[in-house]
Amino acid sequence: MIQRVVLSVAFLSRPSLYVIDEPHVGLDPATAETFNRMARAAADSGAAIILSTHTLPVALTFCDRLGIIHEGRLIEILRTDQIGGEDLQDIFFRITGTGPADVADFFSGT
Numbered sequence: 266m267i268q269r270v271v272l273s274v275a276f277l278s279r280p281s282l283y284v285i286d287e288p289h290v291g292l293d294p295a296t297a298e299t300f301n302r303m304a305r306a307a308a309d310s311g312a313a314i315i316l317s318t319h320t321l322p323v324a325l326t327f328c329d330r331l332g333i334i335h336e337g338r339l340i341e342i343l344r345t346d347q348i349g350g351e352d353l354q355d356i357f358f359r360i361t362g363t364g365p366a367d368v369a370d371f372f373s374g375t
Contacts, residue, residue, distance in 0.1 A: 319353065331344075331356075335360075343356075
């Protein structure tokens with residue numbers, strides 16, 4: 266319910282810039298779809314949306330560009346029409362040159 270209230274207040278005030286972190290977390294499917302429609306309408310009316318998500322379908326719903334952040338730095342910007350059928354995880358691994366083994370090494374301290 267808190268997430269619903271926060272999103273409602275944000276969209277009711279109609280700012281020119283939205284900064285949203287993982288918008289679907291804690292939302293039921295109907296509310297997530299309502300959020301998608303509200304975000305798309307805001308973008309269509311000229312608002313900028315900076316969205317942090319690990320879910321490509323969420324980003325593709327209302328984003329025109331996709332930025333890849335690695336180690337705290339923006340390293341790549343792609344237009345969403347350049348994505349094709351590639352998975353977000355695969356895009357990240359390809360661009361950063363990392364992969365599952367690198368992540369395992371990170372957690373093991375090697």
